[in-house]
Amino acid sequence: MRHALLKLALVSALALLSGAGVVSAKDTVKIAFIGPLTGGVSANGIGGRNSADLAVRLRNQDAKNKYHYELVSLDDECKANIAVQVATKAASDNAITAGITHYCSVTAIATVDTYHKFGFPVVVWGAVLPDITYRNKYAEVHRVNGTMINQNEEAAKFMLKQGYRTWAIIHDTTDYGKGHDKYFTEHLTKNGGKVPRASASPPTSRTSPPSSPGRRS
Amino acid sequence: MIYFGGLTPLGVRIRQQMDRLGVNAQFEGTSGIKSDAYIEGLGAKLAEGSLCFLEGAPAEKLPGGAFFMSSYQKQKYNESPEAYGPFAFAATNLVIDAIEKVGPNRKRVIAELNTTRDRDSIIGKITFDDHGQNIVPLITKYVAQDGKWVVWEDSEYATGKRKLKGR
Numbered sequence A: 001m002r003h004a005l006l007k008l009a010l011v012s013a014l015a016l017l018s019g020a021g022v023v024s025a026k027d028t029v030k031i032a033f034i035g036p037l038t039g040g041v042s043a044n045g046i047g048g049r050n051s052a053d054l055a056v057r058l059r060n061q062d063a064k065n066k067y068h069y070e071l072v073s074l075d076d077e078c079k080a081n082i083a084v085q086v087a088t089k090a091a092s093d094n095a096i097t098a099g100i101t102h103y104c105s106v107t108a109i110a111t112v113d114t115y116h117k118f119g120f121p122v123v124v125w126g127a128v129l130p131d132i133t134y135r136n137k138y139a140e141v142h143r144v145n146g147t148m149i150n151q152n153e154e155a156a157k158f159m160l161k162q163g164y165r166t167w168a169i170i171h172d173t174t175d176y177g178k179g180h181d182k183y184f185t186e187h188l189t190k191n192g193g194k195v196p197r198a199s200a201s202p203p204t205s206r207t208s209p210p211s212s213p214g215r216r217s
Numbered sequence B: 001m002i003y004f005g006g007l008t009p010l011g012v013r014i015r016q017q018m019d020r021l022g023v024n025a026q027f028e029g030t031s032g033i034k035s036d037a038y039i040e041g042l043g044a045k046l047a048e049g050s051l052c053f054l055e056g057a058p059a060e061k062l063p064g065g066a067f068f069m070s071s072y073q074k075q076k077y078n079e080s081p082e083a084y085g086p087f088a089f090a091a092t093n094l095v096i097d098a099i100e101k102v103g104p105n106r107k108r109v110i111a112e113l114n115t116t117r118d119r120d121s122i123i124g125k126i127t128f129d130d131h132g133q134n135i136v137p138l139i140t141k142y143v144a145q146d147g148k149w150v151v152w153e154d155s156e157y158a159t160g161k162r163k164l165k166g167r
Helices: A002-023 A042-060 A080-091 A105-118 A148-161 A175-190 B008-020 B036-042 B063-074 B085-102 B106-113
Strands: A027-035 A067-075 A096-101 A122-124 A141-143 A168-171 A198-200 B002-005 B051-055 B139-145 B148-151
Touching: A027 A042, A027 A080, A027 B085, A042 A067, A042 B036, A042 B063, A042 B085, A067 A080, A067 B085, A080 A096, A080 A105, A096 A105, A096 B085, A096 B106, A105 A141, A105 A175, A122 B085, A148 A175, A148 B051, A148 B139, A168 A175, A175 B002, B002 B008, B008 B036, B036 B148, B063 B085, B085 B106
Parallel strands: A027 A067, A027 A096, A096 A122, A122 A141, A168 A198, A168 B002
Antiparallel strands: B051 B139, B139 B148
16 A cells, blocks of 8 residues: 555656646846846836837747747946946856846946956946947957947937037036047038037936036037 | 936936936937836826837837737736847847757757757847857837827827937
8 A cells, every 4th residue: 555655656746846847948047137227227227128029929939939038137326336246146047048238338248358367258238438349350349330420420410410500518417428528529510510619528427317417508 | 418328217316316306308218218217207298209229120010019019918017028029039039049949958949949040030030240249230219198108109209290309
């Protein structure tokens, strides 16, 4: 009797195991999402995270897929130092294959060396500083969105076409703001616009609402 | 003209300051203020007429864009995808396509991503140059109209019904 019970238990356990085997027939592949999930620009970070999550959910519904995907979301807070920490965390975890990384240019540029060092493939989804892809030639780093060079050329030409001639430029003093200033001014003056003077706003502003208002030029 | 190179939180503050100090200039931002949070932060009235520029075609105008928006709504996320959500969606699909093709191996995924040419996506074609940069020729212009970012060509500013400051 006891023997029969044991046998029954064994059979059930085997049935359970094989059942579990059917459910997890696909290996799980982890992908990291990194963006500003807290702080002043978190709306963009969360919108990006949800969109990456949507892509993963839709793909997981597809029976033809070879793998099951899991998104690991990490918060870079739109801060360079935090970004390097979370980038290292993702890149040093061998269970994570690739990353969908960064909205803020300050975080995207701060982390390219980390991804390169770890041989970790990333696709930048929102940061526009040209240097992110163009300062180095890292095979690991890709970007689906365009750069601020394209954006400012179009912006300058369009505004001149509207009949405007003189600009005051305000930027946030980060590499991001400086880059916009540089490329917009370049395209503007080349096409006949004037920028008497550029002025900078407090650098704290890119991570949280500024405690003091930006200076006007 | 006031041109602002920075992100939404500071953009909102600067536009408010212009109003308080009576600076009657046209305000132009970058992709950094292309967010619903910019308009929500200012209110529809103060945001009205602000301009910004964003790379890529507007998602809702591309074949896959409508699918993206309706799928996004079905998931009932509490937040909007914002300006770069479609880029995150496209990037994730690109990575998944690569893994499906070559397996979850970093080196092979890197090599596969680097071959990306003329790939259809909800942000338009994706082609990486030798720096891994997508070459996107298209820039879309937006103007804030009645509390929304409207594609310039579809706006009442383009038809002349409404006018930018100083025009």
